[in-house]
Amino acid sequence: MLTNHHIDLTAAEVASLWSNYMSDTSAICMFDFFLIHVEDTEIRSLLEFAMKLSQAHVKKLQSIFNEENHPIPEGFSISVDVNRECPRLFTDDFHLFFIQNLGKMGVEFYATALSNCARLDICEYFTECLHESSKLFNKATEIMLSKGSFIRAPFIPASKKVEYVQKQGYLAGWFGQKRPLNAVEMSQIYFNMIQNQLGRTFLMGFSQVAKLKKVREYMKRGRDISDKHVEIFGSLLSQEFLPSASAWDTMPTDSTVPPFSDKLMMFHTSVLNSVGIAHYGRSLGVSPRRDLGSIYVRLTAEVLQYAEDGMTIMIDNKWFEQPPQATNRDKLANG
Structure with a gap:
């Protein structure tokens, strides 16, 4: 749907865009330092992919803020917030775990941001971010599975039939049998x-x-x-x-x-x-x-x-x- 007048950003859209900028500028700082020390080629490739996504987001967000006459947040920068001469602090396995979790949090954040949007251009931006986070999470999970570092949730036996709760005791937990x-x-x-x-x-x-x-x-x-x-x-x-x-x-x-x-x-x-x-x-x-x-x-x-x-x-x-x-x-x- 096209409109012949400018529609201002809602408070919800401003909140999501602002939070997105803060998160991505901080993530870029982490990725930059991780990339200095990462040794595993698969994990390096994943970090580079995540870095490109965050850099593209920051560029797009800056453009949106400028078009809407909103001040660009200060956020974080490599030159101010990273000491690139330091020795490694985290292992490659942690780098991978961090990226997977970032993808997981991105899916949650962008889904919520999208559900609170009204302007179609902002909806499209967060839809794209949602797809990218899903891809990042899937890539990280695939590598973790291949390396044997993915810890699965517990298994339970398959149910034999569909059942309905019959007693209030289903809610019990403080006293008696749970x-x-x-x-x-x-x-x-x-x-x-x-x-x-x-x-x-x-x-x-x-x-x-x-x-x-x-x-x-x-x-x-x-x-x-x-x-x-x-x-x-x-x-x-x-x-x-x-x-x-x-x-x-x-x-x-x-x-x-x-x-x-x-x-x-x-x-x-x-x-x-x-x-x-x-x-x-x-x-x-x-x-x-x-x-x-x-x-x-x-x-x-x-x-x-x-x-x-x-x-x-x-x-x-x-x-x-x-x-x-x-x-x-x-x-x-x-x-």
């Missing part, structure tokens, strides 16, 4: 455990190289929270005699030289916090067993407090770039 986990609950537990393993490795590496003591302590605290959550989710599976994904144990190197600015590392940590909170909320909504709901509420509260403390550090150091916001009408009315 039913076995259903497949939906199991998939959420596994997913959250994998995400926390990624966060634990990231924060472990960041805690070794952060310049400011307060940032190092914050990363150590996050590492310990992620480790505790991995143990909680693993125990839920082990109680059902199901294998956990704890075999994934790729750790950072012993480098203590900072390859990234504290600002960039704090931003990545804030993204992990936001994604973790969203995933816990989703898991809470599809987990009928009451004990699981209680666990997700408790863990969410812990991550919320950790995220707020991180925002305080970012604000104190003037690292938190403010998203576009509504006009303060009271301030205008008061002159």
Whole structure:
């Protein structure tokens, strides 16, 4: 459908475009440093593919912001936020795991962004990004499977027939006998455990190289929270005699030289916090067993407090770039 007048971007579209720019500029910084040290040719090719996608996104986003007379966010840059002379911090296996997770988060982000769009040109942009993220995820998964580093979710026997829940005891979990986990609950537990393993490795590496003591302590605290959550989710599976994904144990190197600015590392940590909170909320909504709901509420509260403390550090150091916001009408009315 063509229109003969200009349609302004909605708040939802501005929010998605702004967040996309921040995420892709930060990802470019990570890819640049990873590419300096990656040794595996397949993983290098995947990193180069991801880098090209992010660079194309940034160029397109800059064009959109200019056309709409919106300021281009500062975001992140290699020249400011990356020290290319540093030794390797993460292994090739982690680079691959990071790319796969980035594709996974991209699919979620772009699907949400697309569903909130009204302008067709913005819809088309996010549709293309969604396809690219799917391709990136599939490529990473294929390589992980070929290398034997992909940890599958637990298997369960095939159901013999379709059944309906007959008793309220299906919801029980605090007292009395608990039913076995259903497949939906199991998939959420596994997913959250994998995400926390990624966060634990990231924060472990960041805690070794952060310049400011307060940032190092914050990363150590996050590492310990992620480790505790991995143990909680693993125990839920082990109680059902199901294998956990704890075999994934790729750790950072012993480098203590900072390859990234504290600002960039704090931003990545804030993204992990936001994604973790969203995933816990989703898991809470599809987990009928009451004990699981209680666990997700408790863990969410812990991550919320950790995220707020991180925002305080970012604000104190003037690292938190403010998203576009509504006009303060009271301030205008008061002159």
